[in-house]
């Protein structure tokens with residue numbers, strides 16, 4: 565499979581500070597790719613370079629087969645961008661917003677008309693094409709933003725936190741549309757997110773920290789590297805149970821409000837042994853495979869939930885492309 569995006573030893577400095585610090589990346593064509601990282605990790609700066617809004621200080625990157633620094637116009641012709649903040653004109657109708665974008669992309673009138681109709685249809689907005697965007701709900705606006713990012717028939721769509729600020733139901737609807745888009749058009753979706761549930765649905769995930777990719781793989785691969793199940797055990801006496809676990813099983817237990825937390829390689833095998841060999845009544849037990857949150861914590865030392873607010877966005881860097 566060819567790569568839609570490749571970056572090798574990519575650097576970006578703001579003054580003397582590296583925001584992107586030797587980043588390597590390979591994004592398979594046609595995949596849904598999640599780019600995760602704590603605040604300030606360099607996600608937006610990386611996307612800015614990949615979308616030709618910012619020139620790399622060093623290293624190289626290719627998008628849709630073209631070098632971002634040497635052939636920026638070719639790259640721009642093949643990408644779409646959905647910014648984090650809404651950039652729609654609220655006074656215009658849905659169709660007018662798309663027509664404005666089609667003009668920016670330089671589409672001839674007839675092709676523009678066909679592209680607008682197709683995108684409104686794909687995002688299920690055809691019925692609302694003549695409605696001013698001011699009357700749209702947040703979820704509808706997001707769908708229109710995505711439709712607009714698609715007007716130039718991009719091969720790669722960049723989405724900077726596409727579902728931030730949406731409720732769970734709307735978020736699911738936006739993802740339904742994105743999945744459909746990927747299925748029907750074979751487009752590569754590259755998005756940043758703080759929502760680990762969304763990253764779970766990705767074909768591949770890269771975790772970036774301090775300007776470098778610290779790990780990349782399918783969600784299952786990343787979790788298998790952590791290699792542990794989380795077992796939570798509630799007994800008649802958790803303090804005594806913790807001692808027994810250390811003495812009899814050589815396991816270090818961490819007290820939590822829910823019981824004793826154990827990280828073990830194979831919870832399903834261990835739990836029956838614990839129930840018979842602990843010498844204490846087990847009141848409750850649960851086994852959970854590692855989550856992407858655990859993976860994130862393992863690689864960055866921070867829980868993703870701690871790193872949600874603030875930060876630069878593509879919007880602040882991306883004035884030039886609108």
Ligand SMILES: Nc1ncnc2c1ncn2[C@@H]1O[C@H](COP(=O)(O)OP(=O)(O)OP(=O)(O)O)[C@@H](O)[C@H]1O
Pocket residue numbers: 578582583584601602603604605606607608609610873874875876877
């Ligand atoms: N325009 C700028 N001028 C100076 N420093 C910047 C600028 N944009 C980003 N930085 C710095 O570069 C580093 C990487 O920032 P970037 O916005 O790329 O991270 P991020 O991973 O997108 O973070 P967030 O999740 O908060 O959006 C941070 O230390 C940030 O403060």
